[in-house]
Amino acid sequence: MLTNYIKIALRNLWKHKLFSFINVFGLASGLTVCMLAIAHIKGAFDYDAFHQSRERTYRIISDVVSLTNDKAPFATTPKPLGATLKQQYGFIDEASYVVRSYDEFLGNHKRLSTMGFAVDPGFFRIFSFPLAQGRPATEPNTVVLTQAMARKFFGTANPIGQTLQHQELGNFTVTGVLAELPTKSHLVFDLLFSATSYGVKNRAAVSEWQQYHTGYTYVMLKPGTPAEALDIVLPSVVSRATRGLRFADIKGYSFRTQQLSRLSPARGEMMYGTYEPQVPGLLAEFGIGLITLLLAAFNYVNLTLARSLSRAREVGIRKVSGAVRWQLLGQFMAESVVLSLLALSLAFLMLELVKPMAFVQQWLIGGVRWDWTIWAIFALFSIVAGLLAGIVPARVLSGFEPAQVLRSHSGLRIIRGLSLRKSLIVVQFVVSLVAMIGLLTMVRQMDYMATGDYGFRRERMLNVPINDVPAPRLMNELNRLSGIERVSATSELFGSHGNYQTIKRTRTGQNTSPAFVWSVSEQFVPNMGLTLVAGQNMAAAVADTTGRQVLINEEAVKAFRLGTSRDAVGQVLWLNDSTDVQVVGVVKDFRFTTFAIAVKPLLLHNVPSQFRYVTLSVAAGAEEKVMAEVKQVWKRLRPFDPFEGQWYDDFLEARHTHADDADFMGLLIGLAFSIGCLGLLGMVTYTTQTRVKEIGVRKVMGAEVSQLVWLLSRDFVKLLVIAAAIALPLGYLSGYAFLFSFAYHVSIGFETLGLCVGVLLLLGSLTIGLRTYRAALANPVMSLRSE
Template identity: 30%
Template structure:
């Protein structure tokens, strides 16, 4: 029986090659797009699920309030917080402190390996997280001072390991950065999985930070906030109930704002939410956008849904053509159940064949998709443990099986319901319900495509808006590179001045400066700021940056009042610094009536007095997603931070080579790692750019698949009206008249879809734009352009077949009459 179903189904599909091809092509493209997107979605949702304790690990988030306002929402906090939580609450099983060391240089004998992501962590971190060792004991590897663990990849580079035996690396002595003391390698860890928020090559023992570096505040302190904390709760602990206890914890240790100058509020963020749901400042780990991930998932479901809708539409539209077949089968004894199984078999064959083609298409387009999402993915990621275990993998299987069943069941139900007597008498006609359903499905298809078209326009408009706005700083032709990591600290300032002086002698270098941070970086904050005329009990918060002379000039910042820093403003010791420059926003925060009124006044930073010598215009330190914050600049020369060079040349390659030669001369043994600031600054928009590209590309897929369905429906409608077209042509109808006749009903459906899509698109996109402090508007013309685009595409699709039918010889269609 099954063999007969398959044979009959195959014959029917082969007989109707055009409709079968349209169905298979639409389904294949929809499934291929769905498979590609689900790879990315499952990968992003799988972050940190490999950790055995993942369900019980949390990150501490610290919100700070001053004068009733939230002034910092971040995960950076005080070194004592994690241990205090463990001491105060029996629910806490373990805690680990983390300090981000950035990218370090590691040296072994004569070999130096630069740019290694490095963290300083408690030994407990290796027990909380699942980072297995290839050699050594990871559970106790960071218990002692001056110890470190490294990744397999770094071990191969540093110790020339060829095979899989890393035991010879354990016990080796290396040097880190500018350290004069050796560090012992106690374990080699397997490379962190790609779906880990921690991407590291080196982990240094936290005890080294306290005892060797002399950073006493790193041990147990409620004043210096440079640390990240991870907490492991005991199994079956409700973290939301634990969060409710944090108000008492804050009051106990901070007594309102008496200890830190801010009201501190803490809560725990589940580890499994960190990668996609982090909107915090001072991130030290790898994060992504949940908007992009869930947006792509919705697009994938839309695309595959449109493809299945096409199948249902074409199958039910051809009901009249197959009515005689059903009538004959029923008269010869076929039951309704047998007919349903027959038509479901046809659906299964088409869907399975389409799935096979989709897999081939996905494999062929994988490199292009990987370039789009900037990940190395494959179909294997569809079956990776992620959200809720294997929810995506199971969901994909259920989705395909459900789609096959639904797309086949409704047509099978309709076709098997024909009454044989009426059919054989030629009295069958399409039901009004069936026609209404097909119209509704077409409207739904095009409503989705219009939303996607509109979304593409708005996302690209917002990206263009952000990239074209004046930042208040000139980042064009600015070369940025890190200062030396391997150098004696006592000669740093001397060499820095000499290096900058020689740099400015290059004819193609306009200006050069050093700074703690450059535009695009997250700058530091000070929390205890006030002025002479402000309430002495009030505390204000400002961003800050340490800069050299020429920084303001190098970045083309506008000095609106006062003067720039001069060499006499600088001092070797921080406590000897006395001058500061504010931005306009900072003068407003401190209550000055104008920038000019602030000049000569005193600003207090804790107990230190700073004379306000200048005011610069506001500028965007970060992307336009964030508002400009009050900021002060202090005169500090720090060669180990960032060096900015403003070039004035049409041949940057030659200038870069000259700068590198000087860098190697002054700082031998250091890596000259450079980049252009405009490119680095625009990297802040990479998630938004991905969102825009995904909308555009997969929106195009949705439009194409919807048009395939429309092409099939118009083809079938034309076949049904062949004799009518012949009669009209004989009576004098023009090609234009016939095209309009065949197109009118379909275009009405598209117009209705546009009217439905516009408010939906506006609501979604308006909410998305609210995430940006500075954003473009949603202009009326975008909806008009999206609607016109949808109508033109639909009209072109329908006209393709309509023109062909209108141009046919009417004699052939009327011959039988």
């Protein structure tokens, strides 16, 4: 019987090729998105699977109770916790304390910003990060690099034995290079370096039980030790360690454990968390895949029900011949499963096409183990999807009675005469249009951040990273070139994240405010086109000790309550409780970081040792000439280092335009619109086929082609208008939900909503118009000759 069902299914699919193509392509598109989400979910459960002792390794986290009795989970703990547990409890096999660090290292004449972890020797005994060469960084002042970071510093040269320099921590010897990880890890880093020197630098920050947010504690239990043994002792450890301590901003904290094998996916968000995927995010991704698949399922339901009259006669004949309802259900469900398996084959091909996309590799399938289990999940999921898509048509078709069939009643009418088929078309285009409005809003916001007015000069500005070249030497060389208007130096580029520090109004006072701190040369203000509203520019500095003259912006004047801009000139502020600086001028507010936050307090001082970039303002028309000459200067100073200069406009565009994300989102929306348009094409095609004799009669009676086209298409155009009316407010809300996180953002007006609706009506009208126009041109003799 099953073989017979499959044969009938294949014959029906081959007989109705257009409808079969629409259904197969639609289901394949939905399955592709779902497979990407399933692969990401599977990869989330595979995090840290390569560690040999993951089942007996635990991360200890802190539940912090605020002054208002609110409890917040922190992924971090005080530094002494791990050592205390190992010393006092024999069932602890190993303990490690890990501190995340964002630092600049200099190596091979290259100064690079890195994200790393300061680790102790126990780290390499707990975790099994594989080494491609060398040995772990268990000795003082040693470091291991990832392969990507090793290439950035040393190219193809052997990094083992090379030296990385840190301004405060000293020199580090490279002892190893990590291999590519078999799966992803919740710890993401560029390098791992010995914590000995780092502990000296941060002694006050990481050696106190009051500091619960400085690093991560991992413990490995001895084989056979239950996790409850660790859970039992943690409350007593907290009680003894915090007895007599006073916390300024919290009431206290407690500890609990997370097994490393269950760390990912994370059930909830934690403060100072690591990089394991969150369950809500995974569910959202899977939801997007299900929505895409649902749109395709709508097509299947729609087209199957549209052909219900012809299939109803088949059902009537089978029932008269003695078939019972469950047999008919089996036949229709078999057709649906065969269709889903064909769609699965196409989905595999589509998956191979999207796999190389940067967004897909970075955020979805990077590090996923493609073993037999994931392919089995894909196959099972497609079969289930086919069964679910076919259940509604199967129940409807198998429920027809022969008498109803003879009277051509299908019983498919629902609320107020609006058919189920038309409802599904509306839903398809509503979802597609809402997604399109959201994507266009996102793209416009990214373009606004890349091209908007920041308040500083960005045209014809060239930024050159100086690495370890002395800034004064490079600036002197560049000043000699013609076509360069000014040369200045800075610690960071405007438009980046910036360096956030706490500034005090007085050394011992409590009037503090966080502020962004930039180190710039005295030519930076005129070079960047900044406006002084009070005071004067900083004097030239030849050493860091002369950098106590500072400029602040108007927002800093308000934050520190310095009165007016004129009143602020001459007043003193304190950096790091140890350095007093004098305000010599106030600059007009401008946007110097991301558009996500409003203008914050800014402090500019002249500290040459912190300079990382040289910025050149170039005369109009001299861009190519200056670029070529700057490259020659760089080649002379650093013959073996690549030139990495970049125009400010290009930097801001690369910083804020996430083309890979937009491309992937565009692909999803394109699939959604394709599914909707193909479903609409199928409906229009079937409708025109059923009305072919009516068209012939009307043409014989003198109807024009344009009248026939409008007659055939007006009901479908109404559906598009209804979809647009429903989607516009929903799309507006979804767009503003995205823009809500930006302090400065675009508006959602006619340019967004009108364009999206125009695309919807254009695609829908082309789909409807071309098919109905072709039907209206048909020769009436061909359709009426048998009458």
